[in-house]
Amino acid sequence: MGWYIGRRLLQMIPVFLGATLLVYAMVFLLPGDPIVAMFGERQVNAAVANQLRAQYHLDKPFIIQYLLYLKGVVTGNFGMSYSGRPVSQIVAQAYPVTVKLAVMALCIEAIFGVVLGVIAGLRRGGWFDSTALVLSMLLIAVPTFVMGFVLQTLLGIKLQWLPVTVGGEVSVKSLLMPAFVLAGVSMAYVLRLTRNSVAEVSTADYVRTATAKGLSRHTVVTKHILRNSLIPVVTFLGADLGNLMGGAIVTEGIFNVPGVGNALYQAILKSEGSTVVSLVTILVLVFIIANLVVDLLYAALDPRIRLV
Amino acid sequence: MSSRQIKTQSSGGPDSELPTPRHFFASDDTALLSDVDVFDESAPPSSLWREAGRKLVRQPKFIVSVLLIAVILLAVAWPTLFTKVPKNSCDLSKSLDGPSAGHPLGFEKLGCDIFSRVVNGARPSVSVGVLTTLLVVIIGGLIGALAGWYGKWVDALLSRITDIFFALPLVLAAIVFLQAFGQRGGFLGVFSVVAVMAAFGWPQMARITRSAVLAVKNSDFVTAAKAIGVSRGKILLKHAMPNAAAPMIVTATVSLGTYIVAEATLSFLGVGLPITTRSWGWQISDAKTMLRTAPEVLLWPAAALALTVLAFIMLGDAVRDALDPKARR
């Protein structure tokens, strides 16, 4: 078990390095001079520009820049944004909001997706199953931003049940609508995954044996079908946390949530390379750690994995 | 088995009054003996694909999605079949006018015909989806197949590379890249969107292909081919890949839909296709400011987009049901 974790941790390192290098390269290797961009409409002052280049190590070869950046990440120093604000401050402000949003979305997709999926899976072929499957496809087909606008207009403006945007006031109530929108597509996937998993486990030999030994339908469903069929669902949910945080960029834009997505989008628009890289690096880290947790969760839920 | 045995009705009903004989035997003609293991040449021919095709056409999902896709593809190829109004003929005086003869959906803010815009928006959206899927199948299929087939260090290396690209969410990476790359017009603009989505979309296909190839790798027919003297590369090409095709086709169909959504999202954020393409994403982005006053301007392109994506996802679902015996029942 210990070595299982160890091996997973070792495999994480190249993935982390590779992913951050990729982002770093995309931001800093592409045409366009971020220093020039900083001056905007104004005349470029050569001396100031050179000083800034030195400050951000832009005068050094790319790979050195990246290594210096990595050193910063390891020591917890993300550097300064071009506007003079420490990047770590932006991170510290934005992340709690997005984590809150993503966790709420995760709960929503878990509850709705699993419950509906289990019912559909147990009654496969019935009207509930068919309806749930069609609705889940619709949920995947309607783009997040359209869903966002529609809910905003309906629940926020017409019915006035929920705040239209979040803005400065981050509360469970104000995050409820964006969390629903963010959860939408994943919820559909959870539903389908649960449904198929339940349907498959229901026909497993050991379920028939459990029935044959005299268990009631209720016990068979809760103890044998659910326990086994939810293993892949739980692992999907774990891995989805990273996706939700990365995917919050559109939702946060629509509902004006002061989270990572918004900060990232602003930074991208302003070509704030170092901020972009820092925010994405942390997202990658969250994604990788979430996947590690999933692996461990899997090992905990399925005794067959533990020996590996 | 054959259908012959079904037609013959059982003779001799339950007669519970008679005591069970010590040694019972049916007369030889109650259960006619057939020759052992005869091949029924009269049965209609069927291959796995034909069988899957038969299952496919029985599904309402498949029929609905194919009809939808047919209409969409017509709009992509010949938009003039649906509307004679050119896509860029706008008349400011008709701004936000309601439906009228020849303009079934009315006009948007700049007085452009909404129906014409929706019909003409199909081409950029769908072609980006199709091109991205093609690229993804090629890149992901190749990498996944090599990793699964050759194993060892090839697998270790390719799987880590796949992990790296998988760690970056598609839309996020595309935004970062496309923003840095800058907005380009014409073909280059379309190409950069396709390239970037394929660059971050292939890992899923690679994983699916890899596991499908792995599943085939140890089958007896692959061993048999080796024992006959077929080379490794040829076995991969002729035996492994065709057998791994089913999950690849399913994944490709479903992701075609999601790539169309992704393109719309990018265009909506202002980093997607060039504005001149007037893809559905742009139209929705355009209309969002007037959502409260004129929601239909946003809803029509959104509906078209959702319907298109739905059609492809539904098709993928139907194909999965037909190809995967485990999916149903």
Add this chain to the structure above:
Amino acid sequence: MSPLSADAANPPLLKVRGLEVAFRSRRQVVHAVRGANLELRAGHTIAIVGESGSGKSTTAHAIIGLLPGTGRVTGGSILFKGRELVGLRKRDYVALRGSEIGLVPQDPMSNLNPVYRIGAQIREALKANGIDVSRSSYNALVDLVGHGIEDTPDGRLYLSRHGYHSLLEELEQRGAVKPDQEGAFKTALKVGFSTRMEVQAYLQDLGVADADRLARMYVTGSNMNERVAGLLSEAGLPDAARRARQYPHEFSGGMRQRALIAMALAARPDLLIADEPTSALDVTVQRQILDHLGTLTRELGTAVLFITHDLGLAAERAERLVVMYKGRVVEAGPSLEVLTEPRHAYTRRLIDAAPSLSSRRIQLGRQESFASGGAVQVDDAGRTGGAAAAAAAGEPVGIAEATSAKADVSVPAGGPASAAPAQAATAKVDVSVPTGGPASGALTFEEATAGHAVVLETHDLTRRFRIRGSRPGAYTEFLAVDGVSLKVARGTTAALVGESGSGKSTVANMILSLLAPSSGTILFNGVDEATLTKRERFEFRRRVQPVFQDPYGSLDPMFSIYRIIEEPLRVHHYGNRAKREARVREVLDAVALPAGMMRRYPNELSGGQRQRVAVARALALGPELMVLDEAVSALDVLVQAQVLDLLARLQRDMGLTYFFITHDLAVVRQIADWVFVMEKGRIVEEGTTDRVFDAPAQPYTKALLDAIPGGSLNLF
């Protein structure tokens, strides 16, 4: 004893009349069971025998109310203890299952829930059926009333761990059990297993005066976990308390099947349905488990409905046989009588084909031809039907004797059983070797193969596998094949016999040059396979062809039959298109398949047809040696006999050499000239088929032979 009086005293436990079961698919209704009748009395065992698709499992599932998918009982009646089960409410069925009808399922690998410990899954069976092991309600009642109530049946009260130790201590203090007798005590009494009655009897045997008082004092009921361990040890699992805490994946197939038996018997049902309970297991394990199950159900008085495809096994284990074919019961009667006086054509056909029953008879002609040193063809010249004809010829001898021995199906548990087949075998030797002289049974390889060149030879073949450990870099070495030396003579069939994990398939892969040996050499026609150049190896692949076990996995489902057979021809640049097609027709004809099959796909073929296509593919290039790795093991009896006949005919016509790998000794007897017995990577015994079967030298070979189902039947 007249049958009528027996009927009155012992009304049937289960009575099935005119049972009809149908599966409804979208387009058609498939009648899986059509008018089946059967009857089972309490404490008796009957067996339903049939091939796949005969409706035997469906009948069993209908009885326990577990028909899969769209299956429904559409007619007839199932009376269990006089109660109609057709149309029974779901809730009543739940109450019935486990406590009155138990099920031992077919595949031990998939029938235990992988995420729960074994013990937990058995405990569930106890709880669900309201078995109050710990007597919590009884104790509550005692608390309420204030004194003990002498009503608990002593047969239901089990020894607890605490009671076990206290009793042992007490007996040692008294000197009734001496410290060196502790082992005997341990085997006699088991925690959660021995009842108060049994303990009392044991104490009386020891000569303890107050046995009754002691039993009452120390046997006061076990707790749930102790009872679970008791059930597992009852099913023959050693070290049960520890095993109960393990997960299914830590168990071997045989252990899992024991756990499933413990589970099915946990609530002491009156009827146990055993659905091919051991088909997935090795023969020796199969025998142990069935012996144990037989003893157990006899002790408990459980009636057993045994479902199997193996006629020999069925006759050995059951008092009555019910033969099913295409959903109908075609014959039913006392086991031996059905075997010796089959009345229905299908039963006769089944008996003729069953390797375990007919092997002796088939072997007659073959062995002579081989031992006499002549070519195989010489003796076979007059025989058209091959095995079946030989079987028919041998039959009259059997019936005469069998009629006198009827109704005497002994199911010996353990020891005595091994003697029976041996006697039968020795008796047989005299008959089977009329021409070969006295030495014929113990011929050396050279003597036996005089006139046959050696095609294949291995010397000290060894193969190690590294199994990666849990720590990086750590591995354990596993010796799969350990110094195997063997020879195969041209035009003969050599069989390599062993149980799963013996390394026999690894040997096959090395001979096929698909796997490099760790050490040792393989000579094909005298040339070392390891020294072959690329071109030579390619040529080698033309001359040595494999046929694998799984008829569903060995043909590429995407290829048409034509492409499958044509592939080796194309790869080896055989002729032009027209010539290849002609060749494909030719080999299809050789395996008795119509040419019209060329455009078909594997999914349209039955298992036997697929296997014949695999043989055709192997034949296409005109090979010298065919390596048949369990090539008929997955097939139904009749189909298996057909493929074996085909192989024998091809060998005769084309002078092929077979290297036949199998776990099934009965099949070996039918086809092989020379036998190698493999155990744990080593060849433990070899010799002519007759010698190995009639006078096995090694205990392992003896055990394998004893385990052949039907081996203990006295048919002749």
